[in-house]
Amino acid sequence: MPKTMLFKLLPLFLSSAFAIPVIVIFSPHWLLLLKSSALQHMKTIFMGLFLEALPFMLAGVLLSSLVLLFVSEEWVRRLMPSNPFVGVLFAVLLGILLPICECGLIPVVRRLMRKGMPAHIAITFILSGPIINPIVLAATVMAFPDQPGIVAARFGLACAVAVITGLLVCFFVKSDPLKRSLQHRSAHGHEASNHRHQRTWTSFFVHTGDELIDMGKYLIIGCLLTAAIQSFIHRDDLLAMGSGPLLSYGFMMGFAYVLSLCSTSDAFVASAFVHSFAVGPLVSFLVLGPMLDFKGTLMMLSTFRLRFVIGIGALIILLVFAGSVTVNGIVQS
Numbered sequence: 602m603p604k605t606m607l608f609k610l611l612p613l614f615l616s617s618a619f620a621i622p623v624i625v626i627f628s629p630h631w632l633l634l635l636k637s638s639a640l641q642h643m644k645t646i647f648m649g650l651f652l653e654a655l656p657f658m659l660a661g662v663l664l665s666s667l668v669l670l671f672v673s674e675e676w677v678r679r680l681m682p683s684n685p686f687v688g689v690l691f692a693v694l695l696g697i698l699l700p701i702c703e704c705g706l707i708p709v710v711r712r713l714m715r716k717g718m719p720a721h722i723a724i725t726f727i728l729s730g731p732i733i734n735p736i737v738l739a740a741t742v743m744a745f746p747d748q749p750g751i752v753a754a755r756f757g758l759a760c761a762v763a764v765i766t767g768l769l770v771c772f773f774v775k776s777d778p779l780k781r782s783l784q785h786r787s788a789h790g791h792e793a794s795n796h797r798h799q800r801t802w803t804s805f806f807v808h809t810g811d812e813l814i815d816m817g818k819y820l821i822i823g824c825l826l827t828a829a830i831q832s833f834i835h836r837d838d839l840l841a842m843g844s845g846p847l848l849s850y851g852f853m854m855g856f857a858y859v860l861s862l863c864s865t866s867d868a869f870v871a872s873a874f875v876h877s878f879a880v881g882p883l884v885s886f887l888v889l890g891p892m893l894d895f896k897g898t899l900m901m902l903s904t905f906r907l908r909f910v911i912g913i914g915a916l917i918i919l920l921v922f923a924g925s926v927t928v929n930g931i932v933q934s
Contacts, residue, residue, distance in 0.1 A: 640832075647828035650896075651821065653863050658704040658820055659813070666809045678717040689725045689767035693760055696730035703731045703864070703897045704820060711779075711904045720778050724913065725767030727901075731864040731891035732759040741887070744868035750932060751880060755868075755887045758924040762888065766916055778909040820896055824861070850922055853882040857890030864891035881929025889921045 682688045699706075710723045731737065733756055745751045770778075853874070862870060871886050893914055901910050 643828045643832035646832060647824050650824040650828060650861060653866065655704075655820070658708070658817065660705045662705075662708050662809055662813050664705070664709050666805050670805055673716070677713060681717065681719055681722060685721060685768060685771040688719060688722045688771070689764045692722045692725035692767060693729045693733065693763060695726050696733050696763075697735070699730060699734065703727065703891055703894075704900065706730050707897070707900045707904060714779060714904075719771070720774060721767040721771035724770050725763045728766060728892045728917070729759060729763035732756065732888065737864045737868075737891075740865050741868040744872045745875075748875075751883060751887070754880065754884045754925075754928045754932075758884060758888050758921070758928060759892075761924060762892065762917060762920045765920060766913065769916065770913075774909070778905045780904065780906055820900065822896075822899055824896055826895060849878050849882040850885050850925060853878060853886040854889045854918065854921065857886045858894050860890065861894040861896045862890060867891065879929055880932045881925040884928050885921050885925035888925070889917065892921070893917045 682691050706727050710718070710727055714720065714723050738752075738756065741752050741755060742749075857867070860867070860870065867890050868887060871883050874883060874886075898910065898914065901913075905913075
């Protein structure tokens with residue numbers, strides 16, 4: 602096996618060793634590891650998460666390969682609005698038109714950024730796309746048929762958080778947030794669209810395979826650790842953490858991060874908590890999860906610098922918390 606392939610697959614090998622101490626440290630019921638039923642439950646959750654996310658990631662990888670081959674840097678730069686306010690609104694519009702979840706958006710955005718998409722438009726697109734597209738809208742309406750306020754609050758807060766984050770990135774992030782390896786490849790013209798002889802279906806499938814391995818390992822690690830946490834940390838222990846008025850926000854936001862559900866299905870999970878939590882915590886669950894979850898964080902780390910991902914994550918948590926508390930106050934007034 603080539604050394605480059607071994608390097609790409611190394612996180613998969615390390616994840617198995619990493620998952621065990623995480624479970625032992627954070628779960629008071631870690632002895633359940635010895636029971637085959639618990640391991641079977643973990644396997645079932647892992648397969649469900651992985652198979653749920655895989656089609657979307659595959660769609661994103663295929664679209665990324667098409668962008669690589671048939672979209673030029675000049676066309677991307679001409680298409681991007683120069684005005685930052687128009688740019689973030691343009692990104693929101695892209696999120697409405699392209700029904701792709703975060704697993705599929707990240708490889709597409711990574712490719713577009715290497716072709717000239719500004720960082721603030723890219724981040725706005727990543728944050729808004731998984732929530733405001735028509736498929737997720739329909740799923741949320743079906744999950745909350747008698748509560749249109751939750752549906753409106755989810756999409757309104759998602760747009761607000763995405764736009765504010767995009768504008769802050771535009772005004773305060775002056776350096777390229779892409780990882781150095783991606784910057785190096787872009788700077789040296791390592792793009793198939795720059796070489797006419799590489800515009801073939803062979804290069805399309807080669808790039809698709811490389812991208813699938815590159816992004817897929819983070820998806821597998823995220824699904825594995827998420828399944829372990831769901832299997833070995835009892836839900837009663839989690840519910841106890843969210844017993845207080847403010848703690849309920851922290852619980853639902855943390856729950857969304859750990860569950861790492863696809864945005865097309867998270868509304869049905871949230872509907873199970875309608876009689877246990879107020880509107881604000883439910884909205885925080887519905888908005889934070891698609892923007893910032895465990896597997897999505899790992900996939901973002903494959904594209905952006907660590908400091909940038911940490912800053913964006915902290916900003917999202919702050920904005921979602923403030924926005925959901927505001928929504929709850931409006932509903933109760």
